[in-house]
Amino acid sequence: MDVIPSLDLLGGQVVRLLHGDFAKVTAYGDPESVLDSLDVPRGSRLHLVDLEASRSGRPIELDVVRRLAKRDLRVQVGGGIRSLADARAWIEAGAAKIVIGTVAADSPAILREIVDALGPDRVIAAIDVRDGIVRVNGWESDARATLAEVLARVEALGIGEALITDINKDGAMRGPSFALYRSLQTKLRIIASGGVSTLGDVVSLSRIRSVGACVIGRALLDRRMQLAEARARVATPNAIPERIIPCLDVRDGRVVKGVNFVDIRDAGDPVECAARYEAEGADELVILDISATDANRTTALETVHRVSESLFIPLTVGGGVRTIEDFRALLRAGADRVAINTAALRNPQLIADCAREFGVQAVVLSCDAKRVNDHFEAMVRSGKESSGVDAVAWCRQAEELGTGEILLTSVDRDGTNAGYDIELLRAVTSVVRISVIASGGAGALEHFRDAIESGGARAVLAASLFHDRRLSIGDVKRYLTGEGIPVR
Amino acid sequence: MITTLIDSPVANVANIARALRTVGAELQVTRDPDAIANAEKLVLPGVGSFIAAMCWLEENRIDSAIHAAVANGASLLGVCVGHQLLFDVSHEMGTTAGLGLVRGEVHKFEGSLPVPQIGWNRVQCAEGGDRTLFEGVENGVFYFVNSYAASNAPDEIARADYGGPFTAAVQRDRIFGVQFHPEKSSAAGLRVLRNFVSWT
Numbered sequence: 268m269d270v271i272p273s274l275d276l277l278g279g280q281v282v283r284l285l286h287g288d289f290a291k292v293t294a295y296g297d298p299e300s301v302l303d304s305l306d307v308p309r310g311s312r313l314h315l316v317d318l319e320a321s322r323s324g325r326p327i328e329l330d331v332v333r334r335l336a337k338r339d340l341r342v343q344v345g346g347g348i349r350s351l352a353d354a355r356a357w358i359e360a361g362a363a364k365i366v367i368g369t370v371a372a373d374s375p376a377i378l379r380e381i382v383d384a385l386g387p388d389r390v391i392a393a394i395d396v397r398d399g400i401v402r403v404n405g406w407e408s409d410a411r412a413t414l415a416e417v418l419a420r421v422e423a424l425g426i427g428e429a430l431i432t433d434i435n436k437d438g439a440m441r442g443p444s445f446a447l448y449r450s451l452q453t454k455l456r457i458i459a460s461g462g463v464s465t466l467g468d469v470v471s472l473s474r475i476r477s478v479g480a481c482v483i484g485r486a487l488l489d490r491r492m493q494l495a496e497a498r499a500r501v502a503t504p505n506a507i508p509e510r511i512i513p514c515l516d517v518r519d520g521r522v523v524k525g526v527n528f529v530d531i532r533d534a535g536d537p538v539e540c541a542a543r544y545e546a547e548g549a550d551e552l553v554i555l556d557i558s559a560t561d562a563n564r565t566t567a568l569e570t571v572h573r574v575s576e577s578l579f580i581p582l583t584v585g586g587g588v589r590t591i592e593d594f595r596a597l598l599r600a601g602a603d604r605v606a607i608n609t610a611a612l613r614n615p616q617l618i619a620d621c622a623r624e625f626g627v628q629a630v631v632l633s634c635d636a637k638r639v640n641d642h643f644e645a646m647v648r649s650g651k652e653s654s655g656v657d658a659v660a661w662c663r664q665a666e667e668l669g670t671g672e673i674l675l676t677s678v679d680r681d682g683t684n685a686g687y688d689i690e691l692l693r694a695v696t697s698v699v700r701i702s703v704i705a706s707g708g709a710g711a712l713e714h715f716r717d718a719i720e721s722g723g724a725r726a727v728l729a730a731s732l733f734h735d736r737r738l739s740i741g742d743v744k745r746y747l748t749g750e751g752i753p754v755r
Numbered sequence: 756m757i758t759t760l761i762d763s764p765v766a767n768v769a770n771i772a773r774a775l776r777t778v779g780a781e782l783q784v785t786r787d788p789d790a791i792a793n794a795e796k797l798v799l800p801g802v803g804s805f806i807a808a809m810c811w812l813e814e815n816r817i818d819s820a821i822h823a824a825v826a827n828g829a830s831l832l833g834v835c836v837g838h839q840l841l842f843d844v845s846h847e848m849g850t851t852a853g854l855g856l857v858r859g860e861v862h863k864f865e866g867s868l869p870v871p872q873i874g875w876n877r878v879q880c881a882e883g884g885d886r887t888l889f890e891g892v893e894n895g896v897f898y899f900v901n902s903y904a905a906s907n908a909p910d911e912i913a914r915a916d917y918g919g920p921f922t923a924a925v926q927r928d929r930i931f932g933v934q935f936h937p938e939k940s941s942a943a944g945l946r947v948l949r950n951f952v953s954w955t
Contacts, residue, residue, distance in 0.1 A: 496867035499918055506916045508875050508896055581939050628873050628900045671873050700869045755875050755896040
């Protein structure tokens, strides 16, 4: 999949309009310096939108296109192209392709005229969609044709590419409309546009069969992602499988399961559960020791030892780890990695100390997050008490201190089967580079997909769903494979 | 044939021992240079830093014991940092000479992906390369924990991709190395160990 930087132009400058309002302009400077600052390499495709042209209906920024075409960029330009004359003016200025919106949706005759004169390879159809309806004239009115009709017409003219924007997602930084792109029945190469704000978004788009490219504007300008990094990540999007991780909550040597961290019930022998999960294809196992007292800690170490004796996948253990000695004891008992939660919130240096002593790969930050008003707070004492610390900032700090991975549990969703908290996941995955394990709320197959695709999680954890055999790990893996998400 | 597992303090020996026994190895776990020099089948594990692992080999004369065993026709499997130790040189924290049993150098991962790599990755056998080690798992997925790796090693028999291709396994004569952790790679990892243990 190609990743295409996108710039909006106004008065010869790169700008961004707040909610499409020409009175609320953020300027980023002249196109050349912006392209330099974004490290856009020669030969790259570049998407330009001439904002004034889309307002006035005639090409304005021809000179910018002339200059950029000379820099060996394959420029595609859009904005109010309503006639063959406009289209020709852009091509003559050096644009490789023109992006045609309203005319493509509402004026089949003009579209045909442009394609006949310039060739179908010069044309990208731009289709803006809101709630499944095609919108035209700067999103102000509904198109006469349906989305399926517009796609069929564009395809019949021999046009190869369609830039599809979900208006509700555009500029919102909440992720693109994966469901829309996945639902499209077309042979066209889709250029996804709108809401692409994280590296995870780019990777997820690359896994959707019809999507051949995506355009990214604001996320590049705001330095939320690097173009080179995004391109590297999609070069081999399927090499690294996403992980399915069953979790055993263990107390006094038995597996237990509670709803919202309370109301605990017995769910079996940890060694038997672990062996069953590995046989089913679990990529890793998490054991959370929820026994509250020191007296039971010895039992927990024995449990870890017993489980690790017959397990040939990585084992992460957490719960009640307060000191570097607790950490060491769990590694000695057979854990590959140890999750720290409350103790790290009280003493963040513990993360750095453990990373130095045992390696970054051994340290997992377990963050229990609870929604409080418009943000998330990191909780302590098994999710019962707020630390007052912002969960997203805390995850970021933990990454800097040296945690190898973050196990991110939504306290609100835990045990509810209502789905992972995608907003929480996005908030964290958009600010850290290390992997995030989604936890809390899994109840159906699509929840796993959404956590990875929309949430940006690199692993998904579930406990009760697997214990109760409502789904097997194999079910989840088959489903994800069908959705284009690689698994082991 | 007895498999001799080198009892390195900078390795998770217990896990590898358990996996080797599970696939039917008759196991001797030792750090005695004489026992290692006389071994017919050796496993060299390792985690953590290259330099610490190499220092331990040298201080305990295990480096020359390994060379002696190899000269006598022993087969050898290096695992993770044990695999990296087989190479000429590592560039972890300066430049450190390795055992020089396979050709090439170990470098830090470059590129944009988080380091260390922690997780599963698909391993592709080289076209026309030796398949002894990967029989039955030619396109398998294995568990990696590493910040450093060789790339395009002349003795490469399998590669993986982490922001760019790297050497996942090497083989030269009777010497093998795997960058991943077979003891944590479930059935695929056990298969690789079984292939090594049962190979003559």
